[in-house]
Amino acid sequence: MNPYDSPYDPAYDDESAETAADRLVGSAADGEDQAVEAALRPKELAEFVGQERVREQLDLVLKAARQRGATADHVLLSGAPGLGKTTLSMIIAAEMGAPIRITSGPAIQHAGDLAAILSSLQEGEVLFLDEIHRMSRPAEEMLYMAMEDFRVDVIVGKGPGATAIPLELPPFTLVGATTRAGLLPPPLRDRFGFTGHMEFYAPAELERVVHRSAGLLDVDVDTDGAAEIAGRSRGTPRIANRLLRRVRDYAQVKADGVITREVAASALDVYEVDRRGLDRLDRAVLDALLRLFGGGPVGLSTLAVAVGEERETVEEVAEPFLVREGLLARTPRGRVATPAAWAHLGLVPPQNVGNPPQQGLFGP
């Protein structure tokens, strides 16, 4: 099936299961995150930590537009949840001194919804379209014309008597954000003048995020304490901010309020986030793979039964990070643990690692 036929299939949404599970290391925003994130968002490009390349390129795009007195080109931001797409879109508006209108793909199901928003934009306004890959097809087609020609055709009436009334739009900057750039139809992707791909953050960058947020939240964290939190944050600022808040609670109740390495490590051990950012579920999957199945290969269903979870939970919630960390590989014959997985759990791989388990290993 062509993925573009269906603008949104929940099965593609890698975050839905994660949100439901409400994990401390989940990358989607929960209610508490949303409440504090506004306060923690950097307001200007210079304050935005990391993403050097995207930042430098975007800086040029915005400066050049400002010098020409023109509206900036349309910008597409892609990357995993919690890496700063929404933050960057607000920075774009702030840097351009322009107002920002915020909406999202799922909120625009009819072309008419989009026409209403577009026709009410002011000149130079930034339109932030979050989860742009989840927009309906007719709205997407209307957007093509709006992006390219700053014009939309509003259809009045129905059937053979329907007429298209062209409507001029003021120049605006569309900032689209997506966690799944691969699902965007090429004609849409091509209409963006600049595409910024956000990468996961290096530990040193996350350390800076932790220090910055600690300052704003008035939390006392030392260098090693910040490093400990950063190392467990899965390359994601949102997770770093969330872990910082949990560690702050612990420091306040169990220590003197100061976050040192020991305090951070003890706190995150209590919350079952290990030194690599794996949580209870991730570890259960690895543990079963290593101890019960000798490191694999083992089928997904078997692995899921062994940890008492749904197939989908193992596949969509636990595995992506394990694969990214190089702890688990998905092969045609099943899931296989890497040497790093054995080392991480402090286990010694059997002699025949890499080969299928011997016949009789699990037999009588």
Ligand SMILES: Nc1ncnc2c1ncn2[C@@H]1O[C@H](COP(=O)(O)OP(=O)(O)OP(=O)(O)O)[C@@H](O)[C@H]1O
């Ligand atoms: N580069 C950064 N520097 C400092 N803080 C950051 C940075 N990137 C993200 N953050 C923080 O992480 C939180 C999440 O960022 P944001 O909401 O922009 O992510 P997102 O990419 O839009 O996620 P989603 O895909 O879930 O919408 C924000 O509160 C912000 O403070």
Ligand SMILES: [Mg+2]
């Ligand atoms: Mg966002």
